[in-house]
Amino acid sequence: MLKYKNIAFIGAGSMAEAMVSGLINKAEMSPDRITAVNHTNEERRIELSSKYKIQTVAFEEISLRNKDVIILAVKPKQAEAVLQRLKSVLQDHHVILSVLAGISTRYIEEILEKPFPVIRVMPNTSSMIGESITGISAGKYVENDDLDLAQELSKAIGKVKIISEKQMDVFTGIAGSGPAYFYYLLEHMEDAAVEYGLDRELARDIAAQTLYGASKMVMESDDSPAELRKKVTSPNGTTAAGLQALKENGGGDAIEKAVKNAARRSRSLRKEFEKVPAL
Structure with a gap:
């Protein structure tokens, strides 16, 4: 199922790159199904596009119409501004995965103001070689199909553990860091x-x-x-x-x-x- 999905990474830092590398090199996902977005760092976009053959665009030029999974991979301090911008372009079919350290699904849901399925996903940089251990916590509006999709994506880059959101901080302390x-x-x-x-x-x-x-x-x-x-x-x-x-x-x-x-x-x-x- 995952190979037919289109993914947009909002953020193009080291964690996003690790996941992109794992999806392409280990899960054999087609690069043309992956887009990475950042604000102003054009050099970084060129680097990722050249290295992985994925699509890259500036945040201001984002279009999510043909995307299925939106992965939030920005710094926590950027979360509110990014979510405020995304809320006007998100569509009902989107599933949102968040790798934002410390940011709860409830916070994301409240800013988006619509019942989007939001799932916290905490991988680590070993995603790059398909050897991550990823923790998954489901938000209020997540259904079984959404959770299955998050697990499938995460299994493509390593092993997966479903945990409660209360356990995510200590999971981050062990696996994330x-x-x-x-x-x-x-x-x-x-x-x-x-x-x-x-x-x-x-x-x-x-x-x-x-x-x-x-x-x-x-x-x-x-x-x-x-x-x-x-x-x-x-x-x-x-x-x-x-x-x-x-x-x-x-x-x-x-x-x-x-x-x-x-x-x-x-x-x-x-x-x-x-x-x-x-x-």
Whole structure:
């Protein structure tokens, strides 16, 4: 069904590009069914058009008549202005997906003033290689067919979890922001290896494959991460020494605080831009 849909991305930043790349390169969606829109950055439009062969237009020239799915991918602070502009050109058949961090379906529905199906979709930048984990939360006017469409689109770029909107902040803290935490971890593993004499590219390959293998173990094993950790930690061994250093330097606490901080920021964005009570 998805291959017959036409999609318009309102916003042409990194998340929009990641989704475009995944849809074209992994889901084999025809580029002529995808349009990306931004306000003034013509250079960015040319870049995306050249790289992915999609259509790109300035926001002021937007036409949504032949579009089926509208994906909101602008900065949260731009949400109200963009929605005010879109409300006059949206049509009854449109399904609206929002990747706006912290912005609720209720806020979007209230600005549009019509019962459009609005679905929050939180992928991550691993969409680019078809390996995202995407959270989906349905708004008030969403029907089963709309939700099926959102799932189908999201499955084209990775795995999907349907969650309540109240869970979206913490989902954002883990999945939306999580890739950056792992990149940060890999940066430091790479630096330590270089300090001990390894070539940087070799160190990067070793660290990345180790992370990939550990992640795959978690996904394919019935054991919890804690149980898997214990199985590879011999008393007084090298792994125990490394874990002790993590514990002494607040490694576990830092990871938990990163997730919680990102979740709090997602909540604060809603309060900052929506000026409505928290969900």
